[in-house]
Amino acid sequence: MSVLLIAEHNNKEVKQFTFNAITAASQINDDLHVLVIGKNADPVAKSISEVPNVKKVIHVDNDIYENYIAENYTPVILKLSENYSHIICSANTFGKNLMPRIAALLDTSQVSDIIKVISEDTFLRPIYAGNAFATVKSTDKKKCITIRPTSFDAAPTSGGSAEIVKGENTDPSENTKFLKKEEIKSDRPELGTARIVISGGRGMQSGDNFKLITAIADKLNAAIGASRAAVDAGYITNEHQVGQTGKVVVPDLYIAVGISGAIQHLAGMKESKVIVAINKDGEAPIFSVADYGLEADLFDALPKFLEELNKLNTIQK
Amino acid sequence: MKILVAVKRVIDYNVQIRVKEDGTGVVTDNVKMSTNPPDDNAIEEAVKIKEAGKAKEIVAVTVGEEKAQETVRKALAVGADRGILVKASGTVEPLAVAKILQKIVEKEKPDLVFMGKQAIDDDCNQTGQMLAAILNWPQATFASKIEVKEKVLEVTREVDEGLETIEVSIPSIVTCDLRLNEPRYASLPNIMKAKKKPLEQIDASELGVDIKSRIEQIKVEEPPKRKAGIKVSSVEELVQKLKNEAKVI
Ligand SMILES: Cc1cc2nc3c(=O)[nH]c(=O)nc-3n(C[C@H](O)[C@H](O)[C@H](O)COP(=O)(O)OP(=O)(O)OC[C@H]3O[C@@H](n4cnc5c(N)ncnc54)[C@H](O)[C@@H]3O)c2cc1C
Ligand SMILES: Nc1ncnc2c1ncn2[C@@H]1O[C@H](COP(=O)(O)O)[C@@H](O)[C@H]1O
Numbered sequence: 001m002s003v004l005l006i007a008e009h010n011n012k013e014v015k016q017f018t019f020n021a022i023t024a025a026s027q028i029n030d031d032l033h034v035l036v037i038g039k040n041a042d043p044v045a046k047s048i049s050e051v052p053n054v055k056k057v058i059h060v061d062n063d064i065y066e067n068y069i070a071e072n073y074t075p076v077i078l079k080l081s082e083n084y085s086h087i088i089c090s091a092n093t094f095g096k097n098l099m100p101r102i103a104a105l106l107d108t109s110q111v112s113d114i115i116k117v118i119s120e121d122t123f124l125r126p127i128y129a130g131n132a133f134a135t136v137k138s139t140d141k142k143k144c145i146t147i148r149p150t151s152f153d154a155a156p157t158s159g160g161s162a163e164i165v166k167g168e169n170t171d172p173s174e175n176t177k178f179l180k181k182e183e184i185k186s187d188r189p190e191l192g193t194a195r196i197v198i199s200g201g202r203g204m205q206s207g208d209n210f211k212l213i214t215a216i217a218d219k220l221n222a223a224i225g226a227s228r229a230a231v232d233a234g235y236i237t238n239e240h241q242v243g244q245t246g247k248v249v250v251p252d253l254y255i256a257v258g259i260s261g262a263i264q265h266l267a268g269m270k271e272s273k274v275i276v277a278i279n280k281d282g283e284a285p286i287f288s289v290a291d292y293g294l295e296a297d298l299f300d301a302l303p304k305f306l307e308e309l310n311k312l313n314t315i316q317k
Numbered sequence: 318m319k320i321l322v323a324v325k326r327v328i329d330y331n332v333q334i335r336v337k338e339d340g341t342g343v344v345t346d347n348v349k350m351s352t353n354p355p356d357d358n359a360i361e362e363a364v365k366i367k368e369a370g371k372a373k374e375i376v377a378v379t380v381g382e383e384k385a386q387e388t389v390r391k392a393l394a395v396g397a398d399r400g401i402l403v404k405a406s407g408t409v410e411p412l413a414v415a416k417i418l419q420k421i422v423e424k425e426k427p428d429l430v431f432m433g434k435q436a437i438d439d440d441c442n443q444t445g446q447m448l449a450a451i452l453n454w455p456q457a458t459f460a461s462k463i464e465v466k467e468k469v470l471e472v473t474r475e476v477d478e479g480l481e482t483i484e485v486s487i488p489s490i491v492t493c494d495l496r497l498n499e500p501r502y503a504s505l506p507n508i509m510k511a512k513k514k515p516l517e518q519i520d521a522s523e524l525g526v527d528i529k530s531r532i533e534q535i536k537v538e539e540p541p542k543r544k545a546g547i548k549v550s551s552v553e554e555l556v557q558k559l560k561n562e563a564k565v566i
Contacts, residue, residue: 069483070446071455093476097458100411100446109412109531112441122535127440131334132343135535175455175489179471179482192477196565220566232496238461239479245355245435245495247477253565264330270543274563276555282548291546291563294555304552312560 001085002031002055006077008094009036009044011066016193017090017149019051019157024147025088026053026155027117033058035080035167037073039066045164052160060167067181070098071173077102079170081142086120091146092192092247103144110144111136115151129244129267150192150250150271184237191223191240196253199225199242199269200235203258203279203298207235212302213257219309225249225269227259243268258298261286278302318372318465318487320363321427322397323418323445324356324379326388327438340536352388355433357395357500358493362463363431364396365498371465372429374398378421380405380414386516393511394503400514405521405528411439413528415447420524422452427488429470434459434492445492455485461496 005025008015018034026032033056036045045059060076081087087102089095091113103110115133116124122137123145138145191197198220200213210224217224225242226235242249244267254272259265261277261284269275270289277290280297287293294301328334329349336343352360363375377392378401379385389400403417422430435442449456457463457472461480464471474481475494485491503511521528549555559566 070458074450093459093474096442097446097456100443101450101456103443104412104415104447104450107412109410110441110443110447111532112443126540127537128328128334128343128438129440130540132336132537133540134537137533137535138531139533140531173455175486176457177484179484181476181478181482182480183478228495237479238475238496239477244437244440253559253563263333274559274565275543275546276559287546287548289543289546291543292555292558293546293548294552295548296552301552305556308552308556309566312556312566 002033002083003029003086003088004080004084005032005034006073006087006089006095006098007034007036007044007048008090008092009038009041011038011041012043014044014047016154016190017092018048019154020149020152021088021090021147022051022053022155024114024117024152025086028086028088028120031055033084035060035077037065037076039063047157049162049164050158050160051155053155054160054162057162057164058167059164060169062169064169064172067178068094069173069176069178070101071176073098074101074105075170076167078105080167081106084142086143086145088145088147090149092149095146099144099146106142106144108140108142108144109138110146111138112146113148114145115148129263130270131263148248150248184239188217189221189223191225191247191249194223194249194251196220196222197225197249197251198222198255198257199227199259200230200257201227201259202229202233204230204235210235212298215306216302216309219306227265256286256290257302259286260284261289318428319374319376319425320366320372321376321378321422321425321430322356322359322363322392323430323432324360324377324388324392325353325433325436326350326379326381326385327353327436330354330437336537336539340538342534342537350387352391353433353436355435355493355495358495358497359431359433360392360395360397361498361500362493366465367396376401376425376427378403378418380409380417380521382406389516390511391503393514393516394508395501398514400516402516402518403521403524404518408530409528410530410532411441411443412447412531413526414444415451416526417521417524417528418448419451420526429487430490432490432492434494445490449490455489456492457483457485457489458492459494460491461494463491463497
């Protein structure tokens with residue numbers, strides 16, 4: 001049977017992680033169909049139809065799907081589920097909110113946040129904030145799976161021409177209303193997919209001091225991350241949080257500044273290719289995962305770092 | 318209004334996890350256990366709502382072994398009125414916990430169910446959404462702010478893009494984020510008083526739900542270790558290494 005992937009998008013563009021999920025889904029079974037639920041989301045359906053791995057796009061379009069509400073998405077997916085062996089989406093706040101609702105109504109025990117497909121029923125997933133890896137086998141007939149997007153490469157986005165078919169909408173829920181979204185727009189690369197991430201922790205001491213981080217992020221075309229302590233202290237907003245209860249990032253370069261390296265933080269960044277830690281406490285646990293550790297006061301080190309970067313004439317973008 | 322709060326007993330978040338050599342799981346013997354952190358936020362929020370005069374009763378429920386009583390007692394010590402322990406041994410998957418909680422909801426008829434957004438042992442992030450689904454109730458997940466209004470809740474949710482606000486009608490399920498509030502500590506007198514609060518025990522087998530595992534755990538292993546790095550002595554050296562050795566800038 002085929003697998004069904006639920007696309008994440010904003011009615012205009014496909015969210016990047018959908019492409020990572022496409023890769024994972026097609027490792028399970030290459031007869032991959034993608035479901036686009038939205039309002040006037042034709043451009044989204046079209047982009048997905050151009051992904052070579054995708055065999056079919058099902059597009060359900062209605063005004064009620066303008067904002068993403070799990071209660072409204074679920075019946076659409078349940079109606080289609082009969083034809084599929086696996087239902088899949090990304091393990092970000094989109095998929096985490098949605099998938100268990102589907103799984104429960106299919107009487108399936110969901111496998112969350114997989115980092116590897118071993119076979120069509122067996123997967124690898126981190127537990128205990130990534131301090132252990134479990135190999136698990138789903139014995140349910142229908143499988144509901146969420147994928148850790150950063151553990152799979154993004155699928156190529158052009159060259160394919162899958163057919164797009166219209167699907168049917170279902171009645172909206174009366175009990176859940178979308179009120180507003182405070183989306184912080186930025187020109188920077190997205191945290192989840194950036195090649196370089198620079199994060200600040202409690203050691204930054206204030207939101208204002210984050211400008212030291214911003215200057216370097218500008219120079220390196222990096223995304224800005226933060227520890228939970230920095231977010232809790234109000235130095236920076238929640239969507240920047242990296243860790244067990246924040247975002248997982250796997251950039252080529254992760255720079256942790258004034259972050260001690262609690263296991264909950266490491267859970268979100270320790271798979272990064274190269275890790276740099278700048279911390280004045282030589283015993284800070286962050287140094288145990290850092291490829292390059294600099295024991296220094298960040299208020300001295302960051303301005304110098306920027307100065308040195310400015311001296312380089314070639315910075316990869 | 319009545320609020321049911323689901324609390325799970327897990328290995329304390331400060332404990333360095335050790336994987337068992339035989340690959341069957343992680344070491345739990347003689348390891349400090351506590352309440353799953355966001356479940357403390359769930360209790361705290363319920364207590365605050367009660368203190369504001371908007372709720373009459375708070376019932377704390379857990380599914381687990383006999384010892385999970387401690388987790389319920391802690392909830393009682395910070396303000397829950399009654400406790401329920403549903404006894405079940407071994408791993409109970411989120412779907413099974415949701416089915417058990419459904420039975421408890423049918424019996425207790427709460428107006429709201431508060432839970433944590435994620436258990437820090439299995440990292441599943443499923444149970445609340447599953448319970449909402451099988452009850453056909455609305456769900457407000459990853460809540461960092463809850464306002465109780467007439468017949469509805471206004472909930473601010475932490476999502477990848479920032480913050481989102483939704484309105485859900487009551488009854489509903491809320492899963493709580495750590496930023497929702499600052500959980501209080503239990504005072505000694507309250508811990509003593511909690512010992513006298515009612516704690517009902519029910520055997521999971523009496524509830525008539527199928528709770529056997531659907532997911533086989535084949536093996537648990539240590540994650541690959543990172544190779545040890547080096548300390549650099551200056552910013553200049555750091556930039557040189559990043560440029561010429563790691564080649565990432
Ligand atoms: C259930 C749960 C989930 C959690 N989830 C997350 C999560 O997703 N992400 C997360 O990050 N945390 C999470 N936490 C919190 C985590 O346990 C830590 O409390 C948090 O990561 C600490 O943040 P920090 O390193 O910025 O602060 P601290 O631990 O206070 O460290 C600050 C560091 O800055 C250094 N420093 C201070 N001043 C300077 C200076 N001038 N120059 C250089 N260095 C300096 C200090 O030496 C210190 O090492 C979670 C906790 C729990 C219980
Ligand atoms: N065994 C359990 N007993 C009581 N509540 C639970 C149990 N398992 C999960 N929960 C609740 O569901 C939330 C999410 O858990 P999970 O889906 O396992 O990540 C937890 O924060 C608890 O509030």
